[in-house]
């Protein structure tokens with residue numbers, strides 16, 4: 469629990485294509501201006517398509533280092549290329565040049581260069597945006613540059629900025645759209661969370677990935693609840709998921725039936741709670757349940 473009464477809710481799926489981002493964006497609309505939204509799916513950010521942020525402020529994100537050769541000092545001895553185990557210094561048109569995509573920033577070439585032609589410089593890895601969404605809330609989101617690494621660090625940056633904004637604005641909720649999978653970005657997005665919403669679907673891979681992501685959450689001892697999306701497409705698999713939820717004492721938040729409203733809303737660049745349908749009530753009741761769980765923890 470965070471000391472300032474901010475409840476941080478992270479939405480995870482373990483795999484892509486479960487409807488996680490649609491549901492996260494819907495919760496963000498329901499929470500309105502009482503929440504700060506953090507899109508931590510930095511490798512494939514797309515919540516902006518539904519929340520239509522204004523990209524009000526942009527900041528460059530630097531992480532790691534890149535070797536740079538000053539050609540005026542280089543005598544073409546080739547020592548740097550010999551020692552680079554990542555083969556990141558090819559010779560092109562009689563000049564040794566750093567291939568930024570291959571350079572791992574280890575700094576070995578800088579150490580061995582006899583003319584001090586190589587320097588290590590901060591590497592730009594992406595951009596961070598602080599925006600106003602269409603419902604007036606603040607959203608922190610980011611974009612990782614092509615082939616850039618350290619998405620875990622970028623997630624940490626997005627989360628920290630979101631926390632600072634929530635604190636300064638006396639907001640009660642931070643709603644985080646987490647990355648798929650169980651890697652470093654997911655671990656970063658879980659730090660400091662109060663509740664995790666797991667979104668799954670009734671397929672073999674859905675259950676497999678749910679188990680994997682739940683194993684990560686357990687290490688953080690964070691309470692979690694699960695939404696089974698498209699539950700009616702495979703009721704046998706849904707029953708297996710429910711069995712797993714009972715065994716692991718995960719709150720079963722809701723079963724959502726397959727509904728073309730998800731796609732229709734996406735086409736209209738809306739969340740499912742902005743369209744009149746039974747799903748609007750269902751997602752509304754999920755939001756109430758999550759808030760109840762958070763209050764119960766107090």
Ligand code: SF4
Nearest residue numbers: 542543545546548581
């Ligand atoms: S080690 Fe230094 S001087 Fe030699 S090729 Fe590389 S950059 Fe040029």
Ligand code: SF4
Nearest residue numbers: 552571572574575577
């Ligand atoms: S910093 Fe390391 S990886 Fe990058 S070019 Fe130099 S030796 Fe190769």
